[in-house]
Amino acid sequence: xxRSPLTRDEVLxxxxxxxxxxGPGALTMRGLAxxxxxxxTSIYWHVGNxxxxxxxxxxxxxxxxGAIRPTGRTPVERIVSVARRMRHELRxxxxxxxxxxxxxxxxxMFLPAQQALVHEVHAAGxxxxxxxxxxRAVQFQTVGFVLVERNRERSPAxxxxxxxxxxxxxxxxxxxxxxxxxxxxxLARPPDPERLFLLSVRALTESLLxxxx
Amino acid sequence: xxRSPLTRDEVLxxxxxxxxxxGPGALTMRGLAxxxxxxxTSIYWHVGNxxxxxxxxxxxxxxxxGAIRPTGRTPVERIVSVARRMRHELRxxxxxxxxxxxxxxxxxMFLPAQQALVHEVHAAGxxxxxxxxxxRAVQFQTVGFVLVERNRERSPAxxxxxxxxxxxxxxxxxxxxxxxxxxxxxLARPPDPERLFLLSVRALTESLLxxxx
DNA sequence: ACCTGAACACCGTTCAAGT
DNA sequence: ACCTGAACACCGTTCAAGT
Numbered sequence: 001x002x003r004s005p006l007t008r009d010e011v012l013x014x015x016x017x018x019x020x021x022x023g024p025g026a027l028t029m030r031g032l033a034x035x036x037x038x039x040x041t042s043i044y045w046h047v048g049n050x051x052x053x054x055x056x057x058x059x060x061x062x063x064x065x066g067a068i069r070p071t072g073r074t075p076v077e078r079i080v081s082v083a084r085r086m087r088h089e090l091r092x093x094x095x096x097x098x099x100x101x102x103x104x105x106x107x108x109m110f111l112p113a114q115q116a117l118v119h120e121v122h123a124a125g126x127x128x129x130x131x132x133x134x135x136r137a138v139q140f141q142t143v144g145f146v147l148v149e150r151n152r153e154r155s156p157a158x159x160x161x162x163x164x165x166x167x168x169x170x171x172x173x174x175x176x177x178x179x180x181x182x183x184x185x186x187l188a189r190p191p192d193p194e195r196l197f198l199l200s201v202r203a204l205t206e207s208l209l210x211x212x213x
Numbered sequence: 214x215x216r217s218p219l220t221r222d223e224v225l226x227x228x229x230x231x232x233x234x235x236g237p238g239a240l241t242m243r244g245l246a247x248x249x250x251x252x253x254t255s256i257y258w259h260v261g262n263x264x265x266x267x268x269x270x271x272x273x274x275x276x277x278x279g280a281i282r283p284t285g286r287t288p289v290e291r292i293v294s295v296a297r298r299m300r301h302e303l304r305x306x307x308x309x310x311x312x313x314x315x316x317x318x319x320x321x322m323f324l325p326a327q328q329a330l331v332h333e334v335h336a337a338g339x340x341x342x343x344x345x346x347x348x349r350a351v352q353f354q355t356v357g358f359v360l361v362e363r364n365r366e367r368s369p370a371x372x373x374x375x376x377x378x379x380x381x382x383x384x385x386x387x388x389x390x391x392x393x394x395x396x397x398x399x400l401a402r403p404p405d406p407e408r409l410f411l412l413s414v415r416a417l418t419e420s421l422l423x424x425x426x
Numbered sequence: 427a428c429c430t431g432a433a434c435a436c437c438g439t440t441c442a443a444g445t
Numbered sequence: 446a447c448c449t450g451a452a453c454a455c456c457g458t459t460c461a462a463g464t
Contacts, residue, residue, distance in 0.1 A: 005428075029457060039430050041459085046428090050457065101314075101360075104367035118400070119391065128395030136404050137413040144357020147314075154317035178332065182341030187331070191349050200350040200417065207416035218447075242438060252449050254440085259447090263438065 006038055008046045012056055019057065024099050027054075054103060061096050062108050065089050068116045075124035076205050082120065083142045083201045086113040090146045097150050106147075110139045124209050134208040141204055149193045219251055221259045229270055237267070237312050267316060274309050275321050278302050281329045288337035289418050295333065296355045296414045299326040303359045310363050319360075323352045337422050347421040354417055362406045 014035050018027045029050055033040040047053045068085050070078040090097055090109060100109055117135045126134055227248050231240050242263055246253040260266045281298050283291040303310055303322060313322055330348045339347055 028455090030455085040457090041431080042429055044458075101364055104364050106361050106364040114400075118396065122391040122393060122396070127393055129399045131393065131396045132399030133409065133412055135400065136409055137416065140358055140361050140409065141354060141413060141417075144359075144361045145353055146357075147360045148319050148353050148357045151314055151317050151319040178335040180335060180340055180344065183331065183335070183344045186342045186345030187327075187348065196346065196349055196353065199346055200354060203350065203420035204354075204413065204417045207420040241436090243436085253438085254450080255448055257439075 006036065006042055006046060011036065011043055011046050011053070012060060015053055016057055016060070019095050019099065023095050024054070024102065054099060058096070058100055058103060058105055058108065061093060062100075062111065065093075065112045068112050070116055070120055075120060075209055076202065078120045079117065079124070079138060079205045079209075080198065080201050082113055082116045083138055083205075084198065086142050087146055087197060090143070091150075094150060097146060101147060106143060109143055113139065113142070121209075126209070130212075134205075137204060137208060138201065141201060145197055145200065149197075152193075219249065219255055219259060224249065224256055224259050224266070225269055225273060228266055229273070232270065232308050232312065236308050237315065240267075267312060271309070271313055271316060271318055271321065274306060275313075275324065278306075278325045281325050283329055283333055288333060288422055289415065291333045292330065292337070292351060292418045292422075293411065293414050295326055295329045296351055296418075297411065299355050300359055300410060303356070304363075307363060310359060314360060319356060322356055326352065326355070334422075339422070343425075347418075350417060350421060351414065354414060358410055358413065362410075365406075 011032070015027055015032055018032060018035065027050075029043055030040050033043055036043075043053075047056060068082055068089070071081045072078045089112065097109075100106060114135065117138055118131070121131045121134045224245070228240055228245055231245060231248065240263075242256055243253050246256055249256075256266075260269060281295055281302070284294045285291045302325065310322075313319060327348065330351055331344070334344045334347045
């Protein structure tokens, strides 16, 4: 039977599906061609090389994310809500994070949140350079946290794990550690990322919005 | 002339040098063999496959980093000094960051700082789970920041850049943006990472050490 | 304008064979 | 115990040739 002619959008859609299922590493030009039922070289005609294909994919997904609306009553809560929503949007697209990070486009991930953050920070009374600092601090904190978190999930068993370091509080290696069994126990357990994230963003934001001393 | 027999350490040293110079991507088994003047397959005998070679490299560099000693008089300053030192250590090994991140071993980067942070947080009066939260918040913040920062450096020209978004404060896209020319100007300029980092860590730490309300 | 196969220059890895 | 070349199964990309 006759195939309908290949389009750029078709290529992008197939590529996006491959990445979504098995990550960026699974996206090979040859595999993509097989998926589409065409020759490898046709892809080059439609989207250029692999580099440009990934660029297009990133662009597509980021615009797809759209704007973010704050919720909550206090300024701190509204800013935290933006960060939280940002984290959820990113985590809903785990491979996008890898893709964007690999390609040095982390800044792209900021955009959906930046306008909302600017608005909230201004509403909270910050102005000028100080407001810009606050916006950026929250942005870096949020995206950085998601990067660390995602990375951590990818290799559950680390050696030596934090757990090992603190599981035996009286081992020689931790001679300088204070005697606080509850602390040792807490560090031996894996962290709850959601809780840690909210706690961190809230702490940072409260400080940033506090009047200068 | 006769070559001295190849050793595992020799292989690791050559691999480390390649990575240091041109990044992890430049480390190919064939290139490494050429550098060492041996057959590709000899490398497999000494260090296993590429995966294991990279593992060994990460391990080697992280232990090389060593412990971190806090400086400063107040608890906040001492904790900030650990974070700052951590950032410098990581930035002195830019390719290590990429290597560790790619391999999902971000937690490894925490270790040099964790003991110092535990000690300082405890000295500041935090106990148990709350102390553990503070340690982890600072760890995530620090490593996350460095990841974002490094990534940002790798692609200086982003499109659309933050600059474009805020350079024309009355453009339709920024209709919801408050009228604050100084803020717009600050966001149009690239951030000063060193300053932003210190500001962020200090803000976070002050909040974490403040008495619960 | 769109698609094709052949070819090039790379990869990591395995394996049987050498000493 | 250590090293080797040949071979396998992959890559991304280019290019001349087709319709």
